[in-house]
Amino acid sequence: MATVEEVPGNVIPGEPIQNPNEPSGALTPFAKKWIRRLLYLSFLNFIIAGTLALFLRTDQAGNPNIIGPLGTPAVFGQLLLAHGLGMFIGWQFPFAYALTLYAFPKYMGRKIYAEKLIPVVFFLFAIGFYLVWLSAFMGFGPGWYFLTPLWNPAAWSAGATWTATDALIFFGGMMITNASLIVFAYVLFKTAFSSSYKDKYNSSPGMLSTMSARFAAAIGFDAYMPSAVRDRIQGYPIAAIAAVVTTLDMVISAPPFLVLLADGAWVSAGNPAFLNNLVAKNFLWINYHPIVYFAFFPLIGMYYTLIPIFANRKFASSRWAKVPWPMLLISGVGVYSHHLFMDTSQPFSLQIMSESMTMLVSFASGISVFTLFALIWRSHYKWTLTAKFLAASILGWIVGGVIGVEQGNIPTDVYEHNTYAVVSHFHFMGLDGIILAAFGVLYWILPEISGKQWYSKTLGEIHLWGTAIGGFGLAGTFAILGFMGVPRREYAPIQAALPFTQIYYDPLIAALFFALFTAVAQLPFIWNLLKTMQSPTTTKSNMLPELETTVPTPLPTPITRELTPAFSHASMTSNQAAENINLSGTLYTDHGDVNSFTNQAESSLRDSQ
Amino acid sequence: MSPDAILLGDLGLNAAFLAVVFGAAVIITIVAAGLLIWSTKHPEEGDSHALAKYEKHWVVIILAIFVIFALSTISFLPYPYAHANVHPNLTIDVTGQQFAWTLCDAPYWANASTSLTNPSCFPNSNVTYIPIPVGDTVLFNVTSHDVTHGFGIYQCTDVGCTTAAILDQVQVMPGFYNSILVTFKTAGTYYIRCLEFCGYGHYTMFTQLNVTVTST
Ligand code: HEM
Ligand SMILES: [Cu+2]
Numbered sequence: 072m073a074t075v076e077e078v079p080g081n082v083i084p085g086e087p088i089q090n091p092n093e094p095s096g097a098l099t100p101f102a103k104k105w106i107r108r109l110l111y112l113s114f115l116n117f118i119i120a121g122t123l124a125l126f127l128r129t130d131q132a133g134n135p136n137i138i139g140p141l142g143t144p145a146v147f148g149q150l151l152l153a154h155g156l157g158m159f160i161g162w163q164f165p166f167a168y169a170l171t172l173y174a175f176p177k178y179m180g181r182k183i184y185a186e187k188l189i190p191v192v193f194f195l196f197a198i199g200f201y202l203v204w205l206s207a208f209m210g211f212g213p214g215w216y217f218l219t220p221l222w223n224p225a226a227w228s229a230g231a232t233w234t235a236t237d238a239l240i241f242f243g244g245m246m247i248t249n250a251s252l253i254v255f256a257y258v259l260f261k262t263a264f265s266s267s268y269k270d271k272y273n274s275s276p277g278m279l280s281t282m283s284a285r286f287a288a289a290i291g292f293d294a295y296m297p298s299a300v301r302d303r304i305q306g307y308p309i310a311a312i313a314a315v316v317t318t319l320d321m322v323i324s325a326p327p328f329l330v331l332l333a334d335g336a337w338v339s340a341g342n343p344a345f346l347n348n349l350v351a352k353n354f355l356w357i358n359y360h361p362i363v364y365f366a367f368f369p370l371i372g373m374y375y376t377l378i379p380i381f382a383n384r385k386f387a388s389s390r391w392a393k394v395p396w397p398m399l400l401i402s403g404v405g406v407y408s409h410h411l412f413m414d415t416s417q418p419f420s421l422q423i424m425s426e427s428m429t430m431l432v433s434f435a436s437g438i439s440v441f442t443l444f445a446l447i448w449r450s451h452y453k454w455t456l457t458a459k460f461l462a463a464s465i466l467g468w469i470v471g472g473v474i475g476v477e478q479g480n481i482p483t484d485v486y487e488h489n490t491y492a493v494v495s496h497f498h499f500m501g502l503d504g505i506i507l508a509a510f511g512v513l514y515w516i517l518p519e520i521s522g523k524q525w526y527s528k529t530l531g532e533i534h535l536w537g538t539a540i541g542g543f544g545l546a547g548t549f550a551i552l553g554f555m556g557v558p559r560r561e562y563a564p565i566q567a568a569l570p571f572t573q574i575y576y577d578p579l580i581a582a583l584f585f586a587l588f589t590a591v592a593q594l595p596f597i598w599n600l601l602k603t604m605q606s607p608t609t610t611k612s613n614m615l616p617e618l619e620t621t622v623p624t625p626l627p628t629p630i631t632r633e634l635t636p637a638f639s640h641a642s643m644t645s646n647q648a649a650e651n652i653n654l655s656g657t658l659y660t661d662h663g664d665v666n667s668f669t670n671q672a673e674s675s676l677r678d679s680q
Numbered sequence: 681m682s683p684d685a686i687l688l689g690d691l692g693l694n695a696a697f698l699a700v701v702f703g704a705a706v707i708i709t710i711v712a713a714g715l716l717i718w719s720t721k722h723p724e725e726g727d728s729h730a731l732a733k734y735e736k737h738w739v740v741i742i743l744a745i746f747v748i749f750a751l752s753t754i755s756f757l758p759y760p761y762a763h764a765n766v767h768p769n770l771t772i773d774v775t776g777q778q779f780a781w782t783l784c785d786a787p788y789w790a791n792a793s794t795s796l797t798n799p800s801c802f803p804n805s806n807v808t809y810i811p812i813p814v815g816d817t818v819l820f821n822v823t824s825h826d827v828t829h830g831f832g833i834y835q836c837t838d839v840g841c842t843t844a845a846i847l848d849q850v851q852v853m854p855g856f857y858n859s860i861l862v863t864f865k866t867a868g869t870y871y872i873r874c875l876e877f878c879g880y881g882h883y884t885m886f887t888q889l890n891v892t893v894t895s896t
Contacts, residue, residue: 143880144880144881144882144883145880147880148877148880151877213877214877218827218828218876219828220826220827220854221827222778222826222827222878222879223778223826223827223879347855348828348853348854348855348856349853349855349856352828352853383727384727384729386732387729387732387733387735388732391732391735411851413758413830413849413850413851413858414850414851414853414856414858415758415759415760415761415850415851415858415859415860416853416856416857416858419759419761422759426750427750430746430747430750433742433746434742434743434746437738437739437742438735438738438739438742441735441738441739441742442732442735444712444716444731445729445731445732445734445735446729446732447716447719447720448716448719448720448730448731449719449720449722449723449724449730449731450720450723450724450727450729451720451723451727452720452723454720462713462717466709466710466713469709470705470706470709473701473702473705473706473709474702476746476749477698477701477702480749480750480753481753481754481757481758482687482688482753482754482756482757482758483688483693483698483753485687485688485689485758485846485848485849486688486689486694486695486698486845486846487695487698488849488875489830489832489849489875489876490846490875492695492698550699550702553695554695554696554698554699554702555695555843556695556834556844556845556846558830558832558873558874558875559877560876560877560882561877561882561883562880562882562883563883564883566883566884566886568886569871569873569886570840570841570842571834571836571841571842571843571844571871573842574842574843
């Protein structure tokens with residue numbers, strides 16, 4: 072018989088928490104409820120956006136009859152928009168919101184500031200984003216990125232068009248989506264920086280607690296300071312740093328993008344544009360680049376949080392874990408002009424800045440990869456389902472990074488820009504990097520925030536392997552298409568008048584195959600999730616997914632209380648129960664910013680090894 | 681490298697080369713991942729976290745890789761202003777328009793009343809008959825009449841043109857002239873294909889360009 076010790080929540084809603092070492096209390100039932108809703112919304116959008124991609128694929132394979140006679144060039148454009156924005160905004164925004172709102176209470180012990188605003192974020196987002204999808208459904212279809220001037224759809228003699236109304240719905244929807252981002256950023260920054268929290272981040276004896284010290288800590292900049300200063304700065308957990316960095320990037324880049332949206336709406340209403348085309352393109356990418364990092368950075372934060380747990384090790388130094396973050400902060404926006412490398416009228420200073428920044432991002436990623444690699448190397452690594460998802464996603468990150476570096480270097484980008492090589496890059500990153508990591512995290516945190524155990528471990532494993540094989544196969548095939556020079560965003564890449572396009576056929580069919588494979592692999596996930604949602608709530612306290620039960624480990628000694636019946640669930644092994652023992656741990660072995668995390672479930676997993 | 685090299689492609693470093701680099705990186709990554717998995721099956725007794733002390737070395741190595749990669753290619757920037765020493769033999773003005781290309785050799789273009797229907801240009805046709813002598817370096821000045829397009833030049837890599845590779849490309853933006861310098865080293869057929877989604881008919885926007893053997 073194993074035991075658990077329950078941690079009582081001790082937070083009065085609406086008040087700053089007094090005891091920072093009560094993560095389970097900081098993560099209030101209200102926050103959990105909304106985090107859950109955000110997660111469900113995000114994965115719903117993922118499934119829809121992924122399904123739309125199947126139609127894109129059949130269009131391009133020149134074979135609309137395979138799964139549907141949707142294909143016309145106009146529908147293809149609408150699908151490009153609905154799929155691309157469905158993933159990067161529809162899926163990614165609510166996921167990034169949810170993960171961040173989870174990470175702060177969980178790893179920093181802070182109750183979310185003004186939690187009552189979370190529903191505002193949720194509804195603004197849902198309204199804004201579904202307007203965007205509605206506009207695509209009604210006919211708006213310039214693809215996920217739209218260039219200025221927007222085309223006049225009537226130029227296509229076949230007559231399919233979008234109306235001014237459709238375009239206005241699109242721009243309006245995007246603005247509302249951005250409004251949700253701004254409310255979210257307010258909540259997040261208040262949680263990160265408000266001085267109303269009475270915890271160690273705001274005041275520890277002998278530590279600096281000025282705003283600048285806290286800001287430095289919140290972006291990981293303390294890692295660059297001499298140890299005399301560093302030792303007096305209370306370090307933030309990496310999961311929190313990641314969230315601050317990505318949100319800062321989003322907020323910094325929002326104003327120009329809002330101007331662009333206003334311009335788009337103004338023009339759609341029949342007025343002359345007030346931005347010139349080149350400025351407009353800059354205003355687009357300055358925001359659209361950080362968008363792709365919005366969930367990715369917090370997920371990297373989760374690598375730093377969960378991998379030490381699986382490896383049962385501490386980072387050798389908090390410094391190396393933090394060094395990448397200020398670089399990521401600057402380059403998250405600074406790389407944007409790499410989308411304009413082939414515009415020779417773009418000022419050279421911006422081009423060369425962006426090339427350097429792109430190398431800086433790659434460099435920072437390289438440091439992270441090594442830090443994590445070293446952490447896992449010859450450790451007693453626990454290959455849980457989440458651990459496998461994270462490992463697969465790191466592979467996607469590396470491989471996508473390599474092809475990305477080729478595109479981030481101006482002279483080599485000539486051969487890859489606007490080809491499938493770019494599509495390959497962001498599917499390695501997006502599908503194999505971000506999505507796989509997000510699934511890993513979802514399997515990890517859902518039981519805790521829903522109080523329900525996953526219905527089936529086996530379905531989770533099938534989901535993992537299916538998505539990984541499909542996802543890597545798809546992005547790999549896209550890479551082949553890219554090196555063959557196949558243009559991206561092409562309704563029918565194979566043209567009779569272009570003899571060299573005939574050989575595109577086989578890889579296009581292979582891509583269709585992997586797309587279908589990926590889609591089928593989502594069925595066990597959907598089933599598993601639905602079954603889990605239906606199951607009765609088993610516990611109110613923190614608990615780990617029941618998936619992590621394969622490695623037999625001895626029980627830790629302290630036994631304080633009998634398990635509740637819920638914990639004796641048939642499928643739960645003694646090992647898993649052991650994971651629920653409350654012990655506290657630290658993330659780093661060095662001095663200074665010892666981030667203790669007392670989350671009973673996670674730290675005990677480390678100590679139960 | 682030849683003094684008038686403009687693009688990496690002139691050194692043979694085109695998409696095929698990039699594919700090899702990518703493939704090699706993928707293989708290294710897979711091997712490293714395999715080793716990592718293996719290592720966790722053979723954990724250390726003392727759990728020394730031994731690799732961590734090599735972080736500094738690794739940082740130096742990857743920094744070196746990125747710096748060398750960027751510096752070794754920087755002289756091949758695809759921007760004409762980066763190659764003041766290269767003098768084009770021919771200038772071709774290009775206009776993109778939904779969904780066709782119009783190419784004119786500059787003299788005609790300059791003299792004509794800039795209308796797309798100038799008979800000396802090749803508007804909206806699938807073949808452009810501007811003779812380009814082999815070995816000539818051409819300056820393409822491209823702009824657009826309507827929306828953003830992408831001017832991509834594909835070079836056939838075999839006789840029947842069953843395969844082709846991107847030779848060079850540039851974005852085409854209304855209100856701006858973007859330019860590239862291309863040296864045509866072999867005679868034969870080249871294709872110009874739109875590389876930016878410019879409307880529903882985007883995929884039909886291409887033309888042929890013939891490079892002929894003439895003595896200059
Ligand atoms: C679920 C499996 C997926 C499949 C089968 C799929 C397939 C596709 C296809 C066929 C295209 C069109 C490529 C082109 O011709 O330009 C595309 C574009 C795109 N995909 Fe995916 N994709 C998937 C997942 C994702 C994910 C996870 C993301 C991001 C997180 C993503 C983001 C995008 C974006 C941004 C575009 C570009 C749209 C545009 O050019 O307007 N996709 N995808
Ligand atoms: Cu075009």
